[in-house]
Amino acid sequence: MPYQPPTHSVERSLRATTGAKIVAGVDEVGRGAWAGPVTVCAAVTGLRRPPDGLTDSKLLTPKRRLALAGVLESWVTAYALGDASPLEIDELGMTAALRLAATRALDALPVRPEVVILDGKHDYLGDPWKVRTVIKGDQSCVVVAAASVIAKVRRDAMMAELGSEHADFGFCDNAGYPSPVHRAALEELGPTPYHRLSWSYLDTLPKWQHLKRVRVFPEPRTGASLEAGGQLGFDF
Structure with missing residues (x-):
């Protein structure tokens, strides 16, 4: 399929139907990793033409992603990042950890968004934020794509720093995600302080199962959301 650049169509629609002038895009990285935080970027771009590519x-090569992030960080109107640590993920569960990281990012913005476009199908953010979910928003929405690139590059850099401390785990290459090198290091050395200890990978490592942390807190309910193409159901 040929490259289809993201557009401002969702942002324009939200502006037209809700009167919102400040629309933020939110995307996460690190959800499926064994180690490291989950990182969320919140970005505001306005309706300017985005950088090429x-x-x-x-969908970007590491080299292209790094170069584009450098351009985006000065091109966007504003952006901020929020993390939820491995311990917070273990104690709260992933849905609540995503909400925590996203709230930290949104609260750190110099402007408060009137609407948030959230990548994916499910609204893990909820009240008091007014949310529009967009499946594959990181491909179709400029503001979400910008957040996607910045979040990925920032978290990869963070994991590369941890890789210098724990070289056997291959964090510089796998960013804490599952890989043969990562699994071999876990089997031999056990988890680091940066690993999520409530995750099922520990079930396959008998030598280290005693370290498993069991989550005891229930997942919170989140607010209603909208998928792309749905009708707005909020009282803005």
């Missing part, structure tokens, strides 16, 4: 960070 902008798309979902997962």
Whole structure:
């Protein structure tokens, strides 16, 4: 399929139907990793033409992603990042950890968004934020794609720093995600302080199962959300 650049169509629609002038895009990285935080970027871009080649960070080469992030950080109107630590993920569960990281990012913005475009199908953010969910928003929405690239590059850099401390785990290459090198290091050395100890990978490591942390807190309920193409159901 040929490259289809992201557009401002969702942002324009939200402006037209809700009167919102400040629309933020939010995307996360690190959800499926064994180690490291989950990182969320909140970005505001306005309706300016985006840099060439902008798309979902997962579709870019590392070199291109790094170069584009450098451009985006000065091109966006504003951006901020929020993390939830491995311990917070273990104690709260992933949904609540995502909400925590996203709230930290949104609260750190110099402007308060009137609407948040959230990548994916599910609204893990909820009240008091007014949320529009967009499936594959990191490919179709400029503001979400920008957040996607910045979040990925920032978290990869963080994991590369941890890689210098724990070289056997290959964090510089796998960013804490599952890989043969990562699994071999876990089997031999056990988890580091940066690993999520409530995750099922520990079930396959008998030598280290005693370290498993069991989550005891229930997942919170989040607010209603909208998928792309749905009708706005909020009282703005």
